[in-house]
Amino acid sequence: MNDSKGLAIAFEEAKLSYQEGGIPIGAALIASDGTVLGRGHNMRIQNGNPILHGETSTLQNAGRLPATSYKGSTMYTTLSPCDMCTGACLLYGISRVVIGENKTFLGGEAYLKQRGVEVLIADDTECRELMEKFIAEKPEVWNEDIGV
Amino acid sequence: MNDSKGLAIAFEEAKLSYQEGGIPIGAALIASDGTVLGRGHNMRIQNGNPILHGETSTLQNAGRLPATSYKGSTMYTTLSPCDMCTGACLLYGISRVVIGENKTFLGGEAYLKQRGVEVLIADDTECRELMEKFIAEKPEVWNEDIGV
Ligand SMILES: [Ca+2]
Ligand SMILES: [Ca+2]
Ligand SMILES: [Zn+2]
Numbered sequence: 001m002n003d004s005k006g007l008a009i010a011f012e013e014a015k016l017s018y019q020e021g022g023i024p025i026g027a028a029l030i031a032s033d034g035t036v037l038g039r040g041h042n043m044r045i046q047n048g049n050p051i052l053h054g055e056t057s058t059l060q061n062a063g064r065l066p067a068t069s070y071k072g073s074t075m076y077t078t079l080s081p082c083d084m085c086t087g088a089c090l091l092y093g094i095s096r097v098v099i100g101e102n103k104t105f106l107g108g109e110a111y112l113k114q115r116g117v118e119v120l121i122a123d124d125t126e127c128r129e130l131m132e133k134f135i136a137e138k139p140e141v142w143n144e145d146i147g148v
Numbered sequence: 149m150n151d152s153k154g155l156a157i158a159f160e161e162a163k164l165s166y167q168e169g170g171i172p173i174g175a176a177l178i179a180s181d182g183t184v185l186g187r188g189h190n191m192r193i194q195n196g197n198p199i200l201h202g203e204t205s206t207l208q209n210a211g212r213l214p215a216t217s218y219k220g221s222t223m224y225t226t227l228s229p230c231d232m233c234t235g236a237c238l239l240y241g242i243s244r245v246v247i248g249e250n251k252t253f254l255g256g257e258a259y260l261k262q263r264g265v266e267v268l269i270a271d272d273t274e275c276r277e278l279m280e281k282f283i284a285e286k287p288e289v290w291n292e293d294i295g296v
């Protein structure tokens with residue numbers, strides 16, 4: 001699987017969350033052989049849940065996996081991962097993190113690299129524009145989601 | 149609320165998880181005024197969920213909160229927090245992390261301190277002995293939980 005296909009799944013999830021009235025951040029976890037292990041989106045509003053960000057939701061949906069399944073995998077996420085999601089990727093030894101955009105929020109990218117994770121920024125316009133729209137519409141929910 | 153009372157709640161949660169056949173790690177989030185905002189335990193086995201550690205389960209059970217609620221709060225956890233739970237505490241600006249023990253697993257304590265979080269190690273014998281018992285009984289589940 002190429003990176004644009006993985007990021008397209010993450011963006012589908014982000015749009016789905018927006019349609020549900022939620023925070024439009026999505027993610028997908030893809031194994032080294034191209035298998036989609038999981039996909040998901042932020043569920044703060046939908047479930048009243050503060051730990052279901054795009055990436056953690058994806059890990060939850062992927063279910064219980066042995067460490068070997070995460071090895072060589074890539075986490076695709078529409079937005080730069082917050083500290084929690086950064087830590088979740090580190091816990092499971094995810095090898096690569098591909099990020100849609102980091103203009104509306106800058107998370108733990110430097111720490112991921114410091115810990116040996118490959119980080120790529122796609123600088124995707126659609127991801128950025130969807131977040132900009134949401135932040136303008138619901139700034140207080142967005143601040144809550146990033147602990148501000 | 150003093151720290152021994154907060155840690156006692158976390159240990160109750162750890163024992164509860166053990167009784168459920170789960171990984172015996174518990175936590176409690178307590179506000180600066182002593183209010184118990186949430187409590188919880190690892191749910192990997194019970195729910196087949198890889199993101200519900202003691203601390204994240206506690207944050208989930210606390211529900212949606214504004215940033216001000218986390219300010220000055222303490223996360224009590226029976227075991228040194230993994231990278232994911234370390235990041236979750238950082239995301240929400242939790243001020244203090246009180247840890248039952250760090251002998252059976254050493255997580256992100258140094259990074260928490262580096263980021264300005266107060267970290268206390270209780271070096272609690274009951275917390276350690278319960279984890280030692282569990283790890284001896286189910287080493288493969290424990291390795292899965294820490295991505296090994
Ligand atoms: Ca695009
Ligand atoms: Ca004790
Ligand atoms: Zn996140």
Ligand SMILES: [Zn+2]
Pocket residue numbers: 201202203229230231232233234
């Ligand atoms: Zn953890």
